[in-house]
Amino acid sequence: MHRDNVAEIEIKETSGRRVFVLLVREWRCALDIVRAIAQTYSQQLTKQELLHVAYYCLFFGVGPNSSRMLMMCYLC
Numbered sequence: 001m002h003r004d005n006v007a008e009i010e011i012k013e014t015s016g017r018r019v020f021v022l023l024v025r026e027w028r029c030a031l032d033i034v035r036a037i038a039q040t041y042s043q044q045l046t047k048q049e050l051l052h053v054a055y056y057c058l059f060f061g062v063g064p065n066s067s068r069m070l071m072m073c074y075l076c
Contacts, residue, residue, distance in 0.1 A: 023058065030054040 031054035060066040
């Protein structure tokens with residue numbers, strides 16, 4: 001069942017196991033952006049905090065619809 005679910009995953013032209021490679025790349029890009037923004041605003045975030053923020057950005061997305069969810073995670 002897991003193989004079937006993985007085979008059905010699609011993001012644009014990418015499908016199957018390759019989607020996970022794409023997601024890891026996007027997460028790494030988000031991590032670089034979070035680090036840069038934290039540095040710009042002189043925020044001292046731990047490695048774990050940086051990883052969590054980058055993951056939340058990947059999972060929830062960014063923009064008007066996801067900002068509310070990201071803010072809720074930030075307040076937790």
